[in-house]
Amino acid sequence: MTVQNHTLAAGTSHATPYYIVPGGRNGPVMMIVAGIHGNETASIHSARQLVGQLRNRRLRIARGKLIIVPIANPQAYRKRIRGVPDLNRTFPKGPKRPATHPMSQAIVQLMKTYKPSWYLDLHEANGLSKHDAKVLGQTLVTDAVNPVVPAARRVIQRVNSALQSPSHQFHLRLHPLSGSSRTAAARLIHAKTVTVETCWSLPFHVRKSYQIRIIKHFLREAEMV
Numbered sequence: 001m002t003v004q005n006h007t008l009a010a011g012t013s014h015a016t017p018y019y020i021v022p023g024g025r026n027g028p029v030m031m032i033v034a035g036i037h038g039n040e041t042a043s044i045h046s047a048r049q050l051v052g053q054l055r056n057r058r059l060r061i062a063r064g065k066l067i068i069v070p071i072a073n074p075q076a077y078r079k080r081i082r083g084v085p086d087l088n089r090t091f092p093k094g095p096k097r098p099a100t101h102p103m104s105q106a107i108v109q110l111m112k113t114y115k116p117s118w119y120l121d122l123h124e125a126n127g128l129s130k131h132d133a134k135v136l137g138q139t140l141v142t143d144a145v146n147p148v149v150p151a152a153r154r155v156i157q158r159v160n161s162a163l164q165s166p167s168h169q170f171h172l173r174l175h176p177l178s179g180s181s182r183t184a185a186a187r188l189i190h191a192k193t194v195t196v197e198t199c200w201s202l203p204f205h206v207r208k209s210y211q212i213r214i215i216k217h218f219l220r221e222a223e224m225v
């Protein structure tokens with residue numbers, strides 16, 4: 001198994017690496033995107049760490065194909081800002097509508113080329129969902145009708161059952177977000193799709209560890225590892 005290096009938006013000021021990891025056998029395609037918001041750094045570092053683990057074979061993809069885009073918005077990441085415009089509002093807002101940013105266009109093209117049946121979008125947010133139903137920190141988010149819901153519930157249960165800090169509990173939030181990559185992946189390629197949101201005010205290594213744990217639970221759900 002090798003990690004194949006590629007460049008998204010090659011030759012433009014948005015150029016950013018992405019990686020394809022083919023498993024030994026046929027199976028589902030999973031796409032993991034981080035850094036749509038350039039200041040959500042724990043999710044970016046988690047995606048990069050995952051690539052490192054795959055390179056040094058501490059993690060192996062047994063079946064299917066994993067595609068990882070660690071820094072979806074490199075211009076925003078260089079400045080450590082969310083990004084202007086908000087890239088996660090520029091994905092197609094309907095079946096006939098276009099993506100309106102070079103990076104959302106490039107990511108949609110990647111989706112359409114590989115048609116992943118799983119799509120994880122890694123983010124970070126304010127607050128702790130255990131204490132406030134309105135905040136997104138420590139949540140998995142998807143649309144109520146998305147087929148990922150049962151798997152997302154199982155992943156949350158597994159993460160929460162191993163928690164040392166009960167206030168860090170994850171919760172499921174169900175709502176579409178027009179213009180987001182998650183909702184576009186659901187509509188365009190009918191992927192099982194979820195947004196992972198860790199809480200920004202937790203220490204960096206703790207946020208990273210939740211992101212990595214959740215990714216690995218989803219890889220197990222997809223029976224890829």
Ligand SMILES: [Zn+2]
Nearest residue numbers: 037040123124
């Ligand atoms: Zn975000």
